[in-house]
Amino acid sequence: QQQVKQSPQSLIVQKGGISIINCAYENTAFDYFPWYQQFPGKGPALLIAIRPDVSEKKEGRFTISFNKSAKQFSLHIMDSQPGDSATYFCAASTQGGSEKLVFGKGTKLTVNP
Amino acid sequence: DSGVTQTPKHLITATGQRVTLRCSPRSGDLSVYWYQQSLDQGLQFLIQYYNGEERAKGNILERFSAQQFPDLHSELNLSSLELGDSALYFCASSVMGGAGEQFFGPGTRLTVL
Numbered sequence: 574q575q576q577v578k579q580s581p582q583s584l585i586v587q588k589g590g591i592s593i594i595n596c597a598y599e600n601t602a603f604d605y606f607p608w609y610q611q612f613p614g615k616g617p618a619l620l621i622a623i624r625p626d627v628s629e630k631k632e633g634r635f636t637i638s639f640n641k642s643a644k645q646f647s648l649h650i651m652d653s654q655p656g657d658s659a660t661y662f663c664a665a666s667t668q669g670g671s672e673k674l675v676f677g678k679g680t681k682l683t684v685n686p
Numbered sequence: 687d688s689g690v691t692q693t694p695k696h697l698i699t700a701t702g703q704r705v706t707l708r709c710s711p712r713s714g715d716l717s718v719y720w721y722q723q724s725l726d727q728g729l730q731f732l733i734q735y736y737n738g739e740e741r742a743k744g745n746i747l748e749r750f751s752a753q754q755f756p757d758l759h760s761e762l763n764l765s766s767l768e769l770g771d772s773a774l775y776f777c778a779s780s781v782m783g784g785a786g787e788q789f790f791g792p793g794t795r796l797t798v799l
Contacts, residue, residue, distance in 0.1 A: 674788060
């Protein structure tokens with residue numbers, strides 16, 4: 574049972590464009606939603622995270638939009654750069670419990686120069 | 687650099703063998719998580735330890751076991767290895783009960799021949 578569904582599987586955008594990755598979750602107990610960025614040969618690195626008490630969080634060129642009623646959240650990368658080319662994972666966890674992360678399958682982003 | 691260290695970086699072994707992966711969490715983090723990353727299954731939570739005690743179990747095979755020592759480093763033991771165990775194994779650590787951020791190590795790439 575996949576508790577966090579991520580799409581698309583791969584994404585190609587031009588430099589300067591907007592990259593959008595979507596995730597949907599099933600477990601309403603989830604209350605922490607991070608996005609991780611992973612480069613080849615490296616471990617996942619926390620990019621940005623949101624809790625369900627806000628609908629949007631922005632850090633630099635990265636924005637998370639959260640829709641609690643639809644159980645969906647998305648990552649927007651503005652002014653995408655070739656250096657953003659990586660695999661992005663959405664995840665969810667329940668704070669106060671084990672806090673283990675449930676990951677989406679990942680999106681491979683390629684930003685063409 | 688996340689502050690989480692993992693050794694070894696690469697491990698090549700044969701079917702039926704046993705290996706031990708080691709993880710040192712960030713200074714001050716009491717919680718250690720182990721994740722397996724494979725092409726078909728993505729990032730899957732295996733097991734979590736908090737201050738030396740097992741806190742949660744995920745999709746961890748009975749052939750796999752882990753422990754967290756008094757100095758908070760953790761070891762993941764994989765035995766009776768099969769070809770399908772070839773994967774990247776990541777350790778992550780967190781404060782737990784705090785902001786929820788998990789910091790991942792660089793991983794151990796296990797190849798079973």
